[in-house]
Amino acid sequence: MKVARTIILCLFLHHFSLQLRAQSITIDDTKNAAELVNLLTQNSSCLQIANESVSGDTFTSGKNSYGTFSNSSANFPFQSGIVLSSWSSTQSAGPFVRTPGEGSDSWLGDTDLDQTLNINSVNATVLEFDFTPQTNAISFNYLFASNEYQDDYPCRFSDGFAFLIKEKNSTNPYRNLAVIPNSTTPVSSTNIHPAIAFVDPFGNVKSCTASNASFFGQFNNTPNNSSPINYAGQTKVLNSRTNVIPGTTYHIKLVVADDRNPLYDSAIFIEAASFNSVIDLGADKLLATNNAICFGENYIIDTQLSATFNYKWYKDGVLLTTETNPSYTVTAPGTYKVEVTLTPSGCVSSNEIKIEYTPEIVLNDYTLMHCDFDGDGKEVFDLSQADDFIKNNDTTLSNVIYYENSSDAQSDSNPILNPSNYINQSPNQTLIAKVTNSYNCANYAKLTLKISNDNIPNQTAIITGVQTHDFDGNNNTAVIEYSGSGNYEFSIDGDFYQDNPEFFNLSAGSYTAYARDKNDCSESILFPFIILDYPRFFTPNSDGFNDTWTIKNLNTLPQATIAIFDRYGKLLKQFNSSNLNWNGTFNGHLLPADDYWFYLIFEDGKNIKGHFSLKR
Numbered sequence: 001m002k003v004a005r006t007i008i009l010c011l012f013l014h015h016f017s018l019q020l021r022a023q024s025i026t027i028d029d030t031k032n033a034a035e036l037v038n039l040l041t042q043n044s045s046c047l048q049i050a051n052e053s054v055s056g057d058t059f060t061s062g063k064n065s066y067g068t069f070s071n072s073s074a075n076f077p078f079q080s081g082i083v084l085s086s087w088s089s090t091q092s093a094g095p096f097v098r099t100p101g102e103g104s105d106s107w108l109g110d111t112d113l114d115q116t117l118n119i120n121s122v123n124a125t126v127l128e129f130d131f132t133p134q135t136n137a138i139s140f141n142y143l144f145a146s147n148e149y150q151d152d153y154p155c156r157f158s159d160g161f162a163f164l165i166k167e168k169n170s171t172n173p174y175r176n177l178a179v180i181p182n183s184t185t186p187v188s189s190t191n192i193h194p195a196i197a198f199v200d201p202f203g204n205v206k207s208c209t210a211s212n213a214s215f216f217g218q219f220n221n222t223p224n225n226s227s228p229i230n231y232a233g234q235t236k237v238l239n240s241r242t243n244v245i246p247g248t249t250y251h252i253k254l255v256v257a258d259d260r261n262p263l264y265d266s267a268i269f270i271e272a273a274s275f276n277s278v279i280d281l282g283a284d285k286l287l288a289t290n291n292a293i294c295f296g297e298n299y300i301i302d303t304q305l306s307a308t309f310n311y312k313w314y315k316d317g318v319l320l321t322t323e324t325n326p327s328y329t330v331t332a333p334g335t336y337k338v339e340v341t342l343t344p345s346g347c348v349s350s351n352e353i354k355i356e357y358t359p360e361i362v363l364n365d366y367t368l369m370h371c372d373f374d375g376d377g378k379e380v381f382d383l384s385q386a387d388d389f390i391k392n393n394d395t396t397l398s399n400v401i402y403y404e405n406s407s408d409a410q411s412d413s414n415p416i417l418n419p420s421n422y423i424n425q426s427p428n429q430t431l432i433a434k435v436t437n438s439y440n441c442a443n444y445a446k447l448t449l450k451i452s453n454d455n456i457p458n459q460t461a462i463i464t465g466v467q468t469h470d471f472d473g474n475n476n477t478a479v480i481e482y483s484g485s486g487n488y489e490f491s492i493d494g495d496f497y498q499d500n501p502e503f504f505n506l507s508a509g510s511y512t513a514y515a516r517d518k519n520d521c522s523e524s525i526l527f528p529f530i531i532l533d534y535p536r537f538f539t540p541n542s543d544g545f546n547d548t549w550t551i552k553n554l555n556t557l558p559q560a561t562i563a564i565f566d567r568y569g570k571l572l573k574q575f576n577s578s579n580l581n582w583n584g585t586f587n588g589h590l591l592p593a594d595d596y597w598f599y600l601i602f603e604d605g606k607n608i609k610g611h612f613s614l615k616r
Contacts, residue, residue, distance in 0.1 A: 029067035042273035046347035056125035085267035103262025121257035137280035146266035149233025155208035158188035159266035161256035294441035361443035461515035486517035508533035
């Protein structure tokens with residue numbers, strides 16, 4: 001029975017081992033340089049390739065540190081491609097098994113890599129070739145995997161790799177394309193990793209902060225892992241793209257190596273057919289990335305390629321049958337695609353770009369008017385009085401900047417530096433107002449400075465009365481009643497004018513009504529009025545503040561009488577508008593803190609009822 005169980009266990013372990021191997025990538029380390037480059041480029045006719053070479057491990061018998069890989073696992077992002085490593089490339093097949101690695105001190109590093117990354121490399125694997133692109137950019141997809149992604153090593157160590165490029169035969173230094181997107185920082189385990197916590201040799205818990213963690217892919221060193229590759233961790237798939245000059249020959253050098261010692265090896269995995277000559281249309285123009293096109297502006301998508309090529313342009317998937325030029329002028333949002341057939345190679349290359357537009361900035365032209373009483377044609381204007389009208393009261397827009405002409409406004413030259421004290425240069429002068437939004441897009445409006453010395457009697461407003469609604473706290477209102485045929489604006493303080501003759505939220509007090517015609521210098525006859533209201537409380541404590549309860553300005557309305565009652569309806573005080581105040585006493589005795597009621601009767605029979613508080 002023991003023997004049977006042993007056989008069954010061995011069969012299970014063998015089957016489990018086959019399952020793990022089936023999930024791993026497969027490595028072929030017999031390919032030469034030309035075969036590696038052909039896999040990268042898929043023999044694209046958009047590139048001319050020459051002078052391929054590869055070098056690496058010459059110290060491990062029967063093994064190469066470079067090769068091709070194929071993959072059927074969903075746990076690895078590339079189906080096929082090439083691998084360059086700092087140990088035997090066949091060691092790259094998963095699952096991950098912790099080992100110090102392999103290599104040789106006699107297997108040297110690479111001086112170009114050392115100069116680029118400022119390291120001391122050993123065990124370098126290098127793939128080099130010349131290429132001549134037919135388009136204006138090259139692109140490829142890759143990921144970096146390393147056995148440095150364990151313990152605290154990402155906090156301290158990283159092997160080096162680089163994708164180096166320069167024009168062939170140039171004396172200029174190489175440029176490294178293997179950098180973190182939108183930076184010059186090399187991709188490495190020290191530059192890309194999550195936060196690391198570890199225990200040092202003395203038992204102390206330590207950590208190092210995350211570095212560009214959004215580009216980290218995953219760890220493969222968990223117990224019972226089934227990773228397709230034999231590396232402790234890996235980055236996400238990264239894309240490297242750079243602009244090139246069509247028809248110019250470049251030299252590229254792909255190199256990976258250990259730093260300082262041959263332990264804990266690393267590799268570059270590059271996706272098959274991903275190294276190609278592509279068309280660079282620039283970054284998408286999006287609201288989310290704050291680079292959308294300003295409303296009303298045109299945007300030119302330029303392939304920067306020869307006019308002898310054949311072009312097809314698409315908007316939102318629809319062919320634009322009349323567009324056959326190397327560039328296209330965008331006037332509306334959408335997703336734009338270009339498909340280019342390059343002659344004489346017959347290579348077809350395409351790319352697309354998404355264009356969004358910012359919201360329209362809606363402004364109003366406006367006119368400020370001043371009376372020219374001395375007849376010299378000039379007056380002092382406060383241009384800021386027009387700001388809100390020009391901006392439609394849109395608080396999301398910038399402050400208004402004024403210029404004396406359009407060319408200055410367009411070039412941001414010679415703004416009016418003191419807009420609150422500007423003297424017009426001529427009668428009916430027109431200024432340009434400039435406003436920007438949060439996307440730094442601009443729009444313009446006209447501000448006319450009008451000088452007038454006309455006084456037209458039949459257009460002078462006559463205020464016939466003011467209808468007030470008072471004794472209502474914060475809801476007191478006043479409506480100016482008037483006659484006249486002009487285009488009027490109204491004020492109750494002589495400073496701020498509005499189109500509406502009704503004024504809201506007025507506090508108790510004395511006011512003066514004004515009305516004037518917008519188009520000439522005539523002023524109305526002033527009309528005083530009052531807003532009445534009663535205090536909601538008083539504090540008769542002889543401190544000089546609110547010691548008596550009184551209705552201000554009621555003495556302007558003779559024959560008004562008022563009676564005050566307690567909560568039980570007992571009459572406590574009665575007086576008229578000529579002697580209007582109460583000190584909180586009854587028959588010489590102080591009354592307690594409480595609510596009290598009043599009844600106010602006007603001469604015309606109108607009456608007001610309310611209550612207030614006595615506080616002590």
